[in-house]
Structure formats: structure tokens, C-alpha cells
Amino acid sequence: MECVGCTACIDACNSVMDKINRPLGLIRMASENQISKKQPFRINGKIRFYSVLLLALVGLMSFLLLSRKSIDTSISRVKGQLYQEVGKDSLSNLFQAKIINKTHSDVQYELRVEGDIPGTVKMIDTKHHTLKAESLSNATFFIAVPLDKVKARSSKIRISVYGNGQKIQTITSTFLGPFI
Numbered sequence: 001m002e003c004v005g006c007t008a009c010i011d012a013c014n015s016v017m018d019k020i021n022r023p024l025g026l027i028r029m030a031s032e033n034q035i036s037k038k039q040p041f042r043i044n045g046k047i048r049f050y051s052v053l054l055l056a057l058v059g060l061m062s063f064l065l066l067s068r069k070s071i072d073t074s075i076s077r078v079k080g081q082l083y084q085e086v087g088k089d090s091l092s093n094l095f096q097a098k099i100i101n102k103t104h105s106d107v108q109y110e111l112r113v114e115g116d117i118p119g120t121v122k123m124i125d126t127k128h129h130t131l132k133a134e135s136l137s138n139a140t141f142f143i144a145v146p147l148d149k150v151k152a153r154s155s156k157i158r159i160s161v162y163g164n165g166q167k168i169q170t171i172t173s174t175f176l177g178p179f180i
């Protein structure tokens with residue numbers, strides 16, 4: 001059986017040596033040179049390099065944890081759907097959203113169209129305005145845009161996600177209109 005480096009033998013040895021008043025550290029983590037040439041412990045380049053690397057990784061992990069969104073959303077137009085005419089002065093597209101609530105409490109959310117192209121969001125199922133804690137929800141909704149604001153066959157549209165009244169995320173998607 002191989003040594004798994006659990007260090008239990010170090011503690012056991014030190015405890016016995018302590019009781020009989022002998023020097024501690026007979027079993028210890030040391031390099032071959034430290035034992036054979038009795039060299040003292042030195043902080044060499046390798047230790048410095050791995051320390052800096054470890055600090056960088058801890059910093060990166062902390063940054064990722066602190067900047068983690070409480071609600072994460074992906075929005076896309078429903079595939080295979082073209083635009084729909086809404087009355088005489090608006091066009092709409094059908095979208096679907098996947099929304100993950102990573103918090104421990106329910107969140108009231110809202111989608112709003114913001115940016116150069118104005119529009120209104122019409123949820124197909126209004127019960128989806130509440131996100132259950134730690135859950136994934138799907139929502140399907142129309143975005144209606146005034147006809148005179150649709151200047152191209154495909155336009156970028158910006159949809160903002162609000163959770164409990166706070167803007168959390170803005171997502172860019174495409175809005176399809178007629179060939180112009």
C-alpha cells in the first residue's frame with residue numbers, strides 16, 4: 001500500500017516524541033536535500049511561482065463569485081417563426097426565454113424592450129412573472145414594435161431583465177421584419 005500523504009504518522013510520531021522529551025519533526029515534509037545535506041527550508045522560485053499562481057486563482061474565483069448574476073437569462077426568437085402584423089401599425093415577433101433564479105427566494109421579474117428600437121412585451125402566460133427560488137423557468141412572449149421603427153429585414157433589439165424592480169441583465173436579440 002502506498003503512502004497517501006495524510007500526515008497522520010507525523011502527528012502520531014510527534015506526539016510520542018513529545019511524551020519522551022525527544023526532538024520533534026523526525027517525520028516531516030522535507031526535500032531530499034533538506035534531509036541529506038541538512039539544508040534549511042528556503043522559499044525558492046518554484047514556491048514563489050505557485051504562490052503567485054494560487055493567489056491569482058483565488059482572486060479569479062472571488063471575482064467570479066462576487067460578479068455572479070442572481071438571475072441569468074437567455075432569450076432567442078422562436079425558430080421558424082416570421083413576423084406577425086399587429087393591427088395596421090405594428091409588427092410582432094415571438095420569443096422564448098430561459099430564466100434561472102439562483103437566489104434562495106422567489107423573484108418578481110419583468111422584461112422590457114430598451115434601446116434604439118422601442119417595443120412592448122406581451123407575455124403569453126402571466127404566471128411566469130414570478131420566478132421560484134433556485135429554479136429554471138421558461139417563458140414565451142411577443143414583442144410588438146411600431147411599423148415605422150422597423151427599418152430592416154433583421155434588426156437588433158435590446159431586452160432588459162428586471163428582478164424585483166432592479167435591472168439585472170440586458171440581452172440583444174434579433175427582430176424580423178419584412179424585406180425592405
Ligand code: SF4
Pocket residue numbers: 002003004005006007008009010
Ligand atoms: S500515516 Fe504517514 S505513511 Fe501512512 S499514509 Fe499517512 S502520511 Fe503516509
